[in-house]
Amino acid sequence: MQTPQDIRPEPAAPGDSGSRPLLITMHPSDNVAIVANDGGLAAGTLIEGTRPLVLRERVPQGHKVCLVAIAAGQPVRRYNVTIGFALQDIEAGRWVHERLLRMPDARGLDNLPIANAARAELPPLTGRTFEGYRNPDGSVGTRNILAITQTVQCVAGVTEFAVRRIKEELLPRYPHVDDVVALEHGYGCGVAIDAPEAIIPIRTLRHLSLNPNFGGEVMVVSLGCEKLQPERLLPEGSIPIRDDRQAEPLDVVCLQDEAHVGFMDMVQSIMRQAKMHLERLNARRRETVPASELVVGVQCGGSDAFSGVTANPAVGHCADLLVRAGATVMFSETTEVRDGIDQLTARAATPEVAQAMIREMAWYDAYLQRGSVDRSANTTPGNKKGGLSNIVEKAMGSIIKSGTAPISGVLAPGEKLSQRGLIYAATPASDFICGTLQLAAGMNLHIFTTGRGTPYGLAACPVVKVATRSDLARRWHDLMDINAGRIADGELSIEALGQEMFDYLLDVASGRKKTWAEQWKLHNALVLFNPAPIT
């Protein structure tokens, strides 16, 4: 993990808002640094430090300042990586925005370093536990939720109606059940279900049903005539057998079943089946389990230049603590780490893991090319406004969330975890699609960092939201769970915040603390990744 090397708090300069001018440099060989101060820094601001500097123009917060003169054509470096080439001579003290940069060419997938990075020392971390729900398949839930699987969008209206009644009429009788969640989606029919890539949405839905927070209880609402038949969604053997009984037939409420006379009959069927599962879920109790049972998905969205400086490095440190405790950490977002592929293949635990990463990236390159997309599609307008000039700069700030552990495994989109440690779960960068795929992989806890701010949440799993800046944390005081802006403010080190985050995760996992998204019941839709055609 690269850490800020050069946080230089200085006395306030004339014309500034009163706070001390603060620049953050990620690596000693960088020739740009970013402005930490709320509201940016005014032209003429003097920054003394080791390399005294006068700002030639106003530079907004999170944006880059040129530290030493850069000649046209020369590399602009941040994170000790070339994030672009100067399109003209840039004087020290100038604002280095994306219009002054030419993006470097995409890194090819040949001749990459393979599993040869120096291994960080990560001594085991023992004795940390949380209170979780142990499942029949050995996994552990952090919440005790009844999920209602749906084979097809057609049944969504009826299921939603039934879920509303279940929440009103049944749930109050089952105090140990946290929630009832309809796994609604837009798939299941009107799709090319035999296309090669249909495997992705199908296995995603299958594995979503088996998320550890659903306690091994699987109930399905099916229409009857859909392409994605229940037996195709959950073939025999896909649901782990419970300790205390024989394999049960798949529990399916089929709306077209001839026994249903009218809509209310369908609703009653769903409620009756839900009751059976609620009873079993309600009998469960939390028990003390090792921290190694955590399956944490990390993600960032609405990123700014602080993402890669405060929140993401702290998540990286927390990821190291989790891996040291034997837990599982997934990082993702293929298009946003693609430009750091050489770092990732070098960090692979084995050559096979490196090859699997290359395979996923190559698949994605081809997928984007088929749709005539170039990688300039990322970054977003908000990213740019927040100071991120291009995808190379964004990638460096994104990868840092993965910490320093060797990468032990790779999941293709929609696949389910079968090992622990640090895993690259190859998903698109879209927040809600990445979240959906991480849930399918088996995530029981989610960390989400944001600089611009997003009210992101998931119904199936607690989402811990981390603000990259104190200003955001203050304004969104009832949406942001952790303020990583304290790092830029000089209050806390990255390591201290990573440790705080780790402790907080154990509290949330145990149900001792609730995230803001849970508090408000704010959540996003499940959105599937379906690269196959619609018919």
Added chain:
Amino acid sequence: MQTPQDIRPEPAAPGDSGSRPLLITMHPSDNVAIVANDGGLAAGTLIEGTRPLVLRERVPQGHKVCLVAIAAGQPVRRYNVTIGFALQDIEAGRWVHERLLRMPDARGLDNLPIANAARAELPPLTGRTFEGYRNPDGSVGTRNILAITQTVQCVAGVTEFAVRRIKEELLPRYPHVDDVVALEHGYGCGVAIDAPEAIIPIRTLRHLSLNPNFGGEVMVVSLGCEKLQPERLLPEGSIPIRDDRQAEPLDVVCLQDEAHVGFMDMVQSIMRQAKMHLERLNARRRETVPASELVVGVQCGGSDAFSGVTANPAVGHCADLLVRAGATVMFSETTEVRDGIDQLTARAATPEVAQAMIREMAWYDAYLQRGSVDRSANTTPGNKKGGLSNIVEKAMGSIIKSGTAPISGVLAPGEKLSQRGLIYAATPASDFICGTLQLAAGMNLHIFTTGRGTPYGLAACPVVKVATRSDLARRWHDLMDINAGRIADGELSIEALGQEMFDYLLDVASGRKKTWAEQWKLHNALVLFNPAPIT
């Protein structure tokens, strides 16, 4: 329109359930007919009529009976069209299921008949009216709904929270407003927004906001940093100017706006803006308008062999009445009419319309090929169980919904209507995606036929559901609005039911009647068609 030529009610045969054996033939030159009787017909059943026949085996309801011996390799004909070739000799009285048929090759897009079909006589139908809401742009709503447009999935949780409060706290004060609908979707960020085909989801969302049932009131909830910025979604000039004032700036609640301090502030902002629009909507009243203001989307889903025999021909007759009254009728479902392309190009009003249809079909052929899909992906398991052997047979039953009028226009996916008459709106066949695209085109009323049964509904527009069989209509008595099974039962002619449907549409459009989907507030999600990549 082809109509059943040979409905032959006969006395009950021994071994049958007691009802008279009933076969339906679509055209005199067909060599198969379908069994109309609930529960099918037993082996040994004697069918007298003009061509006496004894069933050699049990044939389920909706499935095909061989009327005259068909030699191996010879065509099997229904709707006066070859729906397949016999894979072996088939004796008269045998069940002709899909395992006995080889599907015909796909119809190429070269050398099609162009706008040369004999024109049906469709004398104008005058004097029919309904009570609708006249909009500033001249369109007419059948409902008076506040729609909340969203630029991106990120804001869905907050918007849903606000909509719940608007419904509880504000809506009761505005009795002339029917509903508040959040236009939730999975698009807006994490997508290749500059890919050539991104135009489809973007214009779909734009045009959804402008649906006639939303009264010209557009309010947008935006996150702030998303790729699909409000100005890109609804550029200047895309919202028609209201009669009574100057062009107003786009009404956007931006969650990242620095004025928002905390979640409740965001909710309050949305509620405050909603209130302004609710007041304007609440001041509107229905007025008498000609039936030509109807914009009816027709669709079928969960089809069986009766779809093309009862419900769809009746919809076809109703479509003719609508076109005669000067209204707009859209039919869609590209993959399910593809095999009838020669009928469609022949029926085009002009060569340009025929070429536009060919262009849309060619685009879709290429799209499916890119995803390695062949057309056997359709039909569904439920279609087959219902008696539809393959997509050719299904297509004939689907096209019949369009009636007999010349086809006056073609819309690409997500485009908005700009003319009246019979329009081919080229959408995928997926029920919810087709419905979403027809809403974007400007639909203010929807007819949906189903044989297997589906509880389909849309929040933005009344959906009239038509059962193809009396058995379904009886069982789903509180979900199906019209029973077209009465045609197979010999109670009603296709024309009489088409007329009944037309009258019913005017009642529903006027708010005098509510559909079952409205009664239960059952609706499906908006699902976008996005052929461009996710990033």
